[in-house]
Amino acid sequence: MPVEFTREQLGEVTRLQRLYPDRGGALLPVLHLAQEVFGYISEDVEKYVGTLFDLGPAHVHEVVTFYTMYFRRPRGRHVLSVCHNLSCHLMGAQEIIAHLTSRLGIELGETTDDGRITLLTVECLCACEMAPMLQVDDRYEGHLTVEKVERLVDRLA
Amino acid sequence: MSPAATEKILTRNFGRPDSHTLKAYLETGGYTALPKALTMEPPAIIDAVKRSNLRGLGGAGFPTGTKWSFIPKGHTGPVYLVINADEGEPGTFKDRYLLERDPHALIEGMLIAARAIGSTLAFVYIRGEYVESWRHVSAAVGEAYEAGYLGRGLDVVVHRGAGAYICGEETGLISSLEGKKGWPKLKPPFPAIKGAFGAPTIVNNVETICHVPHIINRGAEWFASLGTKTQGGTRMYSVSGRVTRPGVYETSVAVTLRQLIYEYAGGVTGNGRLKAVVPGGSSAAILTADEIDVTMDVDGLKAAGTMAGSAGVIVLDETVSIPEALMVVARFYAHESCGQCTPCRESTGWIYEMTRRIVVGRGRKADLDTILDVARRGAGTTICAFYDGAVGPYISYIEKFRAEFESLIPK
Numbered sequence A: 001m002p003v004e005f006t007r008e009q010l011g012e013v014t015r016l017q018r019l020y021p022d023r024g025g026a027l028l029p030v031l032h033l034a035q036e037v038f039g040y041i042s043e044d045v046e047k048y049v050g051t052l053f054d055l056g057p058a059h060v061h062e063v064v065t066f067y068t069m070y071f072r073r074p075r076g077r078h079v080l081s082v083c084h085n086l087s088c089h090l091m092g093a094q095e096i097i098a099h100l101t102s103r104l105g106i107e108l109g110e111t112t113d114d115g116r117i118t119l120l121t122v123e124c125l126c127a128c129e130m131a132p133m134l135q136v137d138d139r140y141e142g143h144l145t146v147e148k149v150e151r152l153v154d155r156l157a
Numbered sequence B: 001m002s003p004a005a006t007e008k009i010l011t012r013n014f015g016r017p018d019s020h021t022l023k024a025y026l027e028t029g030g031y032t033a034l035p036k037a038l039t040m041e042p043p044a045i046i047d048a049v050k051r052s053n054l055r056g057l058g059g060a061g062f063p064t065g066t067k068w069s070f071i072p073k074g075h076t077g078p079v080y081l082v083i084n085a086d087e088g089e090p091g092t093f094k095d096r097y098l099l100e101r102d103p104h105a106l107i108e109g110m111l112i113a114a115r116a117i118g119s120t121l122a123f124v125y126i127r128g129e130y131v132e133s134w135r136h137v138s139a140a141v142g143e144a145y146e147a148g149y150l151g152r153g154l155d156v157v158v159h160r161g162a163g164a165y166i167c168g169e170e171t172g173l174i175s176s177l178e179g180k181k182g183w184p185k186l187k188p189p190f191p192a193i194k195g196a197f198g199a200p201t202i203v204n205n206v207e208t209i210c211h212v213p214h215i216i217n218r219g220a221e222w223f224a225s226l227g228t229k230t231q232g233g234t235r236m237y238s239v240s241g242r243v244t245r246p247g248v249y250e251t252s253v254a255v256t257l258r259q260l261i262y263e264y265a266g267g268v269t270g271n272g273r274l275k276a277v278v279p280g281g282s283s284a285a286i287l288t289a290d291e292i293d294v295t296m297d298v299d300g301l302k303a304a305g306t307m308a309g310s311a312g313v314i315v316l317d318e319t320v321s322i323p324e325a326l327m328v329v330a331r332f333y334a335h336e337s338c339g340q341c342t343p344c345r346e347s348t349g350w351i352y353e354m355t356r357r358i359v360v361g362r363g364r365k366a367d368l369d370t371i372l373d374v375a376r377r378g379a380g381t382t383i384c385a386f387y388d389g390a391v392g393p394y395i396s397y398i399e400k401f402r403a404e405f406e407s408l409i410p411k
């Protein structure tokens, strides 16, 4: 896939850049957009985004690698991020994580062979009232049980 | 006033399914403080907020009116208001409720705060994972523009973070807002002098700002009377862990920890026995079951040797292993250290490793004292308070539950 935004997407980049006193402020939002369009932030994407800000690739790389939400390798069609911080831990996160790794046959950080699911653990997603919980793509799912994650995984295409 | 009888202020509309809409906000008295504030001179607004004893609810508990007064007098360039909606302190989830369920309260508070500090451009920095919050706040900002509340003296930009706890620290947040990695900055200069994009900037927590319209509407004295001598108002406590009814509870800051656990959250799961409580988010020192007769205001918890922090209450019952809990907490600080300051970067990693080996039965006799020593020596030496927030749990878990740690270490 060529690493280039469409004209419409470039319009969105300009709109975002104008929101900030210095257009550099739009770097995180533009990286979110790039990830949506290109799937993940490859080195080519870093370089390309850099040209939109007159920034060297090193600056963009430093930013991309600092944050957990930018993927630097292709991810599955769905990302399951299971919280393993204290409140979730107290409510059984370990059991949920163990079940998911064995059920999906992958280690944490890996993607299933069919490219369906990437499994991660994350720090507190600040929804501890529904512990144990996870994020599936944009959505929070809480009060997890083994049966509930089983159903949740089945429904993911 | 008995906290149990405290009126709900911030959460009063949460029962309405459409509480996030402009219509619902207007029907419940929304945007009535704004016209009053518009008749007040900025110093009068700041004075009211000072007299209300409102203290920052993001973690540090700094008096809000005083912070606003730090914007240099006679400054002519831009001034920015930045809302810290990067909620990330483990055990805290109250801002998510406000962002999703009452975004117009935040916008009205921002309009008043912006007038007080002389700002015409404000940012809401929302943690990247909070997609639903981002949607609701963006929609509300759209409604507020359409209705003419925004765009006539104040513009609001809704900004999404990308996953990094340190961006909750106000100068890390500013770095991130500027399009950089979220490294905290040395203070001074404080943000009120030189903040976002080099301009004077006030960073406030979501909940702090949501209180402001009520202070204007009902008066500073009313607000002050809801709390203690040194802190006014109610606040939203996030209660989680081993309790019957985890959730957000709004009540007076004069509530005790015992009341929160037993009266609000329904007590310990399965009528079990309480072992320990983290009272103010994971960076607060842990309290034992005997230490819960404390009031939850900033000064009350400080006197108890811990902190009110973000008001995230995590309850641990007798089934919980404290060393394992510390390992989980230490893993978090090791993962989230931004790497800028050596004591923090190195200690958080090594202390996690040491707690882990203690938990798996491979600890060494000297480990506990080494952790305490390293923790104590690093405290206060770093650019931001992140490491101090890690030291709180390291020291308190080990000092208060030392025998439990020792029982895991091979003789």
Ligand SMILES: Cc1cc2nc3c(=O)[nH]c(=O)nc-3n(C[C@H](O)[C@H](O)[C@H](O)COP(=O)(O)O)c2cc1C
Pocket: B055, B056, B057, B058, B059, B060, B061, B062, B064, B084, B085, B086, B087, B088, B089, B165, B166, B167, B168, B169, B170, B171, B203, B204, B205, B206, B208, B209, B384, B385, B386, B389
């Ligand atoms: C490591 C660290 C993380 C923080 N995280 C948050 C946060 O997620 N949300 C927040 O409002 N304040 C957070 N703070 C506190 C902010 O630095 C700042 O004090 C606060 O946003 C100011 O707003 P307030 O005065 O209204 O509380 C954090 C501080 C530190 C040291």
Ligand code: FES
Pocket: A083, A084, A085, A086, A087, A088, A089, A123, A124, A125, A126, A127, A128, A131, A133, B090, B091, B092
């Ligand atoms: S500990 Fe899992 S959401 Fe907070």
